[in-house]
Amino acid sequence: MNPELKGYMLLSVIKMLVVFTVVLVGVALLTLLERKVSAWMQNRRGPNRVGWGGLLQPAADGLKNILKEETFPAEANRLLFLLAPAMSFIPALMLSAVIPFAAPLRLDFDFTAGPLGRFVHHGLMPMVVADVPVGFLFVLAISSMGVYGIALAGWASNSKYSLLGGLRATAQMISYEVAMGMSLIPVLLLSGNVSFSSIILEQSRTLWFVLPLFLSFFIFLVSGFAETNRLPFDLPEAESELIAGYHSEYSAMKFSMFFIAEYANVVTVSAMVATLFFGGWDVPFTRADESGVWYWVILSHLMFFAKTFFWIFFIMWIRWTLPRFRYDQLMALGWKFLLPVALAYIMVISGAIYALEHLAGVTSPLTRAMALTVVSLVLGILVFRVLDRGVIVSGSQPRRQRLEPDLLRNPLGGRTDGVRVAS
């Protein structure tokens, strides 16, 4: 093994340990934050008994969950029942491996550590566990694997409510997966690459994509809520209808795994929104953060953290504001609003990029981004003006758009010959 490879592996192991520790601890703290935020929004205090202001509550919860009894429903499929929490837990954690959490750090070392031999590293170290060139596709692929865990949990529990929850989760996640994927194509059109690092670099070079691709951002955010099964789209676990849905038969640590997976997904979606539309670790109005100097790296990490944290808070904020959708409303929103808008938006953006490049002769990416911002602004206002008139959440619309009293009185439109109208 050559020294460069060993240096690379050393750094990778360190990054892995750090990222997974931080994600797991962060997820634990998020459960506390969720309860705190919900309490504050309802003029309560939230958990404040364990530790300083309740800071050790997650530890107490974890301890409780470990000590609780593991129950298996009668006639449950034991193997799948055990496997399901892991299958939703693992993809949720895997996603944190590909999201860059800070600007690349310039790191040079060359040392020999006894029997382990020589470790060498020169140049910029990407601050991400695995800087895969297809990072973006990886996230889409792995995040849709989470549905297996939920669907299997619902099926293996051998309970009606769990099964319904699992079915709903499957339908919902597959539906929104489509809109989500489509909403991200404009991002690829603008950045021209599927690697997260180059998407971020493109944003720091021009504008944050939330401006030129506002509708994409909106669709991605809404689909993200549906993908993580969070309110207002938490139909798979609707307490009032399905008594917690797919995890109603789970107890102790297995239930906890679903819980952790949900919060890990929240972190991932927030980090994705921050990375794809808010410049990731990019510090605005400067490009010095790409220099690789350590204090810029720390600053860029703080930027990334702040952005991600804002979106985590936003997701909680929405949760404690909006009521749950009805199931047909959820499906209608996904298929009849988000997907067509996303598809039309791809056409508009690709058309606009083509027109700017070949007809208007715009070559500067910044000018292009600004032009697209104007286009998106106009489109955004238009879409929200037109579609916000009770259409976004209309659910099943009546077949007959306008209630025409004459038609109601005489459903056959005056044609009575030979037809007996049932009285």
Added chain:
Amino acid sequence: MAIGVKVLKRPEREASYVRATLKGMALTFRHMFEPKVTMQYPEEKSTRDERGTWTLSPRWRGTHRMLTDEQGRSKCVACGLCPQICPANCIKLVPGEDEEGNRYPLIYEIDEFRCIFCGYCQEVCPEEAIHVGQHYENSEYTRGRFVYDLERLSAQTHAVSTLWDPSDPRGE
């Protein structure tokens, strides 16, 4: 539906989902900074401030207390009225009599698990000996501890229930 149904156009202001969502979010955000209404229970057991009022009513009927006279003996004369009237049959009374002919309870036990806290025992007691009290923290480690004997009933110190509001005896 044959009668003419008036179809109203939905007013845009109310039909707009995005606008309603933003309004709701502004509301929940404002609430984050409002004063908290939580009563920190084990530390504070009653509140009477801008958060609202929560105090134990003087008519609260909680676990029992036996009143004692100046010599520390229970006031009970073992007349047997309270076990007689108790609808839950939770009072066990074995009367005794001393040399001077004074009746006193040999055994007086109340099973607080069976008790329905109606307060009839206090109402019926001619000596004002047994009372229901303004007390609600009754945790114990064993079920047996919930059968209160005479000694324990006499040792209670909490305030007793008034059963009715003296200023409004008929509850009007």
